[in-house]
Amino acid sequence: MAYDYEKSIRPGKLPHIWCPGCGHGIAMKGLIRAMDTCGLDKNNTAIVSGIGCASRLPGYMDYCTLHTAHGRAAAFATGVKMAKPEMNVIVMGGDGDGTAIGGNHFIHACRRNIDMTYVIFNNFIYGMTGGQFSPCTPTGDKASTTPYGNPDPIFDISKLAIGAGATFVARTTAFHATQIDKLIAEGIKHKGMSVIEVLDDCPTTYGRRNKFRSVVDMMKRLKEIAVPVAAASKMTAEQLEGKVLTGVLYKEDKPEYCEQYAKVIAKAQGRAV
Amino acid sequence: MAKKVALLQGNEVCAHAAVYAGAQFFGGYPITPSTEVAEVLSVELPKVGGKFIQMEDEIAAMASVIGASLTGAKSITATSGPGVSLKQELIGYACIAEIPCVIVNVMRGGPSTGMPTGPGQSDVQQARWGTHGDHAAIALAPSSCQEIFSETVRAFNLAEKYRMPVQVLYDEIVGHMRERIEFPEPGELEVIDRAKPTVAPEQYKPYDTSFGDVPPLAAFGSEYRFHVTGLNKAQDGFPTTKAELVDDEQRRQIRKVENETARADIEKNEEYLTEDAEIIVFAYGSIARSARYAVNELRKEGIKAGLFRPITLWPFPEKRVAALAKQAKAIVVAEMNLGQMVHEVERVSKGACTIAGVFRVDGEPINPGQIMDKVKEVR
């Protein structure tokens, strides 16, 4: 059955700004399906983003939407959630937004285990500003500021999230489109900080500089590098070279931040905790 | 019933005043000499069901305050010079997206780390022009503990009424000084809440000027769904690059503070013996206390001196200062920086009288003697 996306889209706000072949659209459709399956009340759900191509998403969505400043989405979202814990808070944005300029806010939101769902659209590049390298651009690859090949090592966003204390961490790719909504939905249902990393593609600023002849080639690459966690456990280190694990990478139940703060309020008011 | 009286430090008073004004959220990051504001609010806010969060840095603190305010919670942060520098991008965000919030800046010297425990007044121009782009600014400068109370409450009121960030600027001396303060009874000071929309949700536009220059702001999590962005936007809140829409919005956001009626509402000055004054001392914050003493001493010596103390620093009291410049032989501006508000005094005086400055940045307050000497010099 064809899925009805229209009911989540703001009337009159399409077409979007994304280039033909941009993976952000696939990730957005996954997010829409996930939010819808979870039955999130539009009035009671905020979508908060930073700045970048990916971060333009909230403008298209018929929810309470907050397009903030570059890198600051998690910090704005923390204020929204703390002030109104009954709201569902979805944070989203690019790899550069979330892990470079916003890296500090990202890890601290993970550490607090505040109940938000953070979807990172990782296209391995700063798309919006024309393809400068991000903390996720593979070493050796070309970007507009790494003309001789990128000398920098990369962040593994999911590992970073787990290390920082997020209690639900999952990864998938734009090739595995139907897995996107399943993982995001699981993240939304999880109480605490959920991080879902969606590897996607930027043909315009990354693909063309790195010898991908077409978007199809970029999708094939995503297909080839992805290894489901279950399969990975049966593979050798050599076989796993250059691969990324997909699926639910980490899940744990731990006290959630707003609930912890509710106890602070109870103590301050002399009520039993 | 007798009023509740206490001996409190300026920063402590600020925190209590925030609660009086109805603050429900504080997001901050510790920095001397402002930290006591955070410490007291970490105790007081949860008592009234409010939220206190210590964020990972001042940028995050400012972001959290804007996010919280969007849900309808009156929100505040407190910091000092280096922290305000970090917040600047997001102060601009609060300006363009028109989100009410209060930023307390307990001023020390600078630039950079400067003298963390010493007083300064060197952020007064930062409060006006710190964030990039054209924007209006409101900044209040109390000079006593009691006034920190009333001005903090007023800062919330102005933030809510004009839908924008308001800064409370006081120097370390006022922040750490202990004075007797009388707590106003509930209802004694006016407390203003932001205008809420009355239109049907599907008709709501967050920047709808048919309601005047300050459109009503809905809350996230209410029946109103809307979009907020730091991009130039049209009245519906969605980004636009249409020249006339961008221009209209930018000008409205300045006009809402700088029109005659708003200025009359926002500006607040204290004048002491200015009526017949030949020399006006222009001073604010803790230095106004030295200035008042100096004026009294000068009067004893038969010199017609008076004090002009702006309590609202921004918008600048242009008309009144211009009038005083015409009346007086000279205006002596005393401030704990190397000359910042003096530029405004010069600008609006248009050469009508002599303008002189007493400036100090060595971490020591300006004493009455220094002011008196300058007055005698220019007389």
Ligand SMILES: Cc1ncc(C[n+]2csc(CCOP(=O)(O)OP(=O)(O)O)c2C)c(N)n1
């Ligand atoms: C403070 C600040 N610094 C820099 C920029 C410029 N800038 C805008 S988007 C962006 C990178 C976006 O990359 P990413 O987050 O990966 O998103 P993408 O465009 O790839 O989806 C940068 C550097 C900015 N807007 N603000």
Ligand code: SF4
């Ligand atoms: S520049 Fe890249 S990330 Fe941005 S819209 Fe185009 S393809 Fe997508």
Ligand SMILES: [Mg+2]
């Ligand atoms: Mg990117």
